[in-house]
Amino acid sequence: MDRGASHRPVLLAEVAELLGPADGELIVDCTVGLGGHSAELLSRAGRDARLIGIDRDTENLAAARRRLAAFERVRLFQANFADVDAVLAEADETSADVILADLGVASSQLDDPERGFSFQADGPLDMRLDRSAGPTAADLVNDLPERQLADLIYANSQERFSRRIARAIVAARRGGRIARTGRLSQIVVEAVPAQARRRRRGVHPATRTFLSLRIAVNHELESLDTLLEKLPDVLARGGRAGVISFHSLEDGRVKRAFASMRSAGRVNVLTPKPITPGEAEKAACPRSRSSKLRGIRRI
Numbered sequence: 166m167d168r169g170a171s172h173r174p175v176l177l178a179e180v181a182e183l184l185g186p187a188d189g190e191l192i193v194d195c196t197v198g199l200g201g202h203s204a205e206l207l208s209r210a211g212r213d214a215r216l217i218g219i220d221r222d223t224e225n226l227a228a229a230r231r232r233l234a235a236f237e238r239v240r241l242f243q244a245n246f247a248d249v250d251a252v253l254a255e256a257d258e259t260s261a262d263v264i265l266a267d268l269g270v271a272s273s274q275l276d277d278p279e280r281g282f283s284f285q286a287d288g289p290l291d292m293r294l295d296r297s298a299g300p301t302a303a304d305l306v307n308d309l310p311e312r313q314l315a316d317l318i319y320a321n322s323q324e325r326f327s328r329r330i331a332r333a334i335v336a337a338r339r340g341g342r343i344a345r346t347g348r349l350s351q352i353v354v355e356a357v358p359a360q361a362r363r364r365r366r367g368v369h370p371a372t373r374t375f376l377s378l379r380i381a382v383n384h385e386l387e388s389l390d391t392l393l394e395k396l397p398d399v400l401a402r403g404g405r406a407g408v409i410s411f412h413s414l415e416d417g418r419v420k421r422a423f424a425s426m427r428s429a430g431r432v433n434v435l436t437p438k439p440i441t442p443g444e445a446e447k448a449a450c451p452r453s454r455s456s457k458l459r460g461i462r463r464i
Contacts, residue, residue: 173450174201175269175409176458179440183460184405186210190262193217193253193399195246195392198225198271200232206263207236217256219244221295221383225271243295247391250399260401266392267409270294270379272452278346282379284371287347292375292382302378306343311335321377321386321414330356330374349374376412389415393422397431400463405435407460416457423461435460 174180180202186192188211194203197218207214215238220226226241233239242252246266253259274280278288281302290303300308309317315331318324333356334343343349353371354362362370380386396406410416416439426432439457447454 173272173453174198174205175267175450175453175456176440176442176446177202177205179442179458180265180407180409181205181209183435183440183458184263184265184407186214186263189213191215191217191258191260191401192263193219193249193261193265195219195249195264195266196268197229197241198267199273200229202265202267203229203233203239204236206265207233207239210263212237214238216240217242217252217258217261219246219249219252221245222271222274223295223297225273228273245295245388247388247395249392250395253399260399260404262401262404264396264400264404264406265409266389266407268385268389268415269409269411269452269456275452281346282375284346284350284353284369284375287345290344290346290349292379294383300382302349302382303342303344305378305381306334306349307338317381318374318377321380322373322412324373324377326357326361327374329358332356346375380414386414386418389418390422393418396422396461397426397463400432400461402463404463405460406463407458409456409458411455411457416459419459423459426461430464432461432463435462 186206186209192206197203197220203216203218207216218229218241226243240256244252275282278286281288281291292302293299311331315328319327330353333352337352350371353374357370400406408419410419423434427434436459439459441457442453
């Protein structure tokens with residue numbers, strides 16, 4: 166299966182316009198995914214542009230390698246974008262002219278039941294972006310004490326029924342390990358009051374719990390904080406950086422970090438308000454609806 170067949174890069178034209186890659190510049194795609202944003206940035210920049218692509222998912226890197234085969238001067242690295250400075254050093258570079266981080270999970274990952282990201286199809290309760298390391302979502306669900314599990318669910322998604330859900334999970338796991346997405350989804354649905362389920366029109370009751378677990382498994386917020394802290398140091402003078410977020414916890418961090426960099430006199434903020442997708446993109450790609458793009462330029 167072509168992993169890129171159903172994947173639409175979010176805010177593609179807007180990213181290229183905001184970051185304005187030029188010939189000869191070094192582009193770092195911190196979340197290269199299936200290569201869609203990278204291909205567009207390279208096409209806009211010209212033949213002498215260079216690109217470093219980073220991703221934690223080896224399958225994504227393989228797909229990106231195929232997608233970007235027509236371009237020269239492309240190097241791909243399996244790494245966490247929090248280690249962007251180490252990746253640059255490994256590539257014998259000190260800074261980049263353009264940096265992009267798309268914090269979304271690729272459609273190919275969400276739609277593959279074997280990855281365990283989705284409650285819509287039954288699969289192993291995994292959720293790791295890098296399947297070679299770290300605990301799975303099943304490990305967290307089955308091993309964390311009830312209070313810690315409730316705190317995790319609430320902290321990562323503001324799920325108001327986090328304590329009810331954690332209590333139901335702990336009760337269910339006494340009857341056997343929770344190892345499948347389908348079982349966890351059913352537990353969460355039954356834990357959320359019927360009236361609340363009716364109020365959440367079109368939003369599956371397990372959405373926030375699954376999001377919370379994915380964030381925790383992959384240390385997503387900690388990695389984002391580290392990347393944001395390093396951005397001014399790895400951007401060349403005049404360099405541009407953009408971050409696409411998909412929920413308020415991410416966007417709030419990006420907004421505050423960019424404001425702090427501006428206050429310190431290190432960057433200009435290019436987006437007084439975040440750039441969001443137009444109606445046509447939202448209709449064509451419903452998963453883009455919550456996306457927000459913010460950008461800075463290094464002074």
